[in-house]
Amino acid sequence: MTTPSTPVNNNLGWGIAGLILFWPVGLFALIKAIQVGSKQAAGDIAGAQASADSAKKLGKIAVIVGAVLIVLYCLIFVVLGAMMSSTS
Numbered sequence: 001m002t003t004p005s006t007p008v009n010n011n012l013g014w015g016i017a018g019l020i021l022f023w024p025v026g027l028f029a030l031i032k033a034i035q036v037g038s039k040q041a042a043g044d045i046a047g048a049q050a051s052a053d054s055a056k057k058l059g060k061i062a063v064i065v066g067a068v069l070i071v072l073y074c075l076i077f078v079v080l081g082a083m084m085s086s087t088s
């Protein structure tokens with residue numbers, strides 16, 4: 001079997017970014033991104049594209065959730081700091 005002239009983008013970057021920011025979902029994004037190459041090599045172009053799409057979707061979810069959690073953490077830290085300084 002031959003591979004197509006244009007390879008499927010595995011969206012590995014989204015998987016790595018998701019793994020860094022929110023690992024529970026980012027791990028699955030990374031696994032899906034890694035599956036793209038083997039599926040494409042086996043000639044399963046539709047499966048490779050489906051795995052790439054899943055990797056991108058899960059990676060974006062992980063990045064968004066991780067960013068929101070970081071912002072919430074910073075806000076809580078600032079609010080608690082302000083409360084502690086106003087009571088002393």
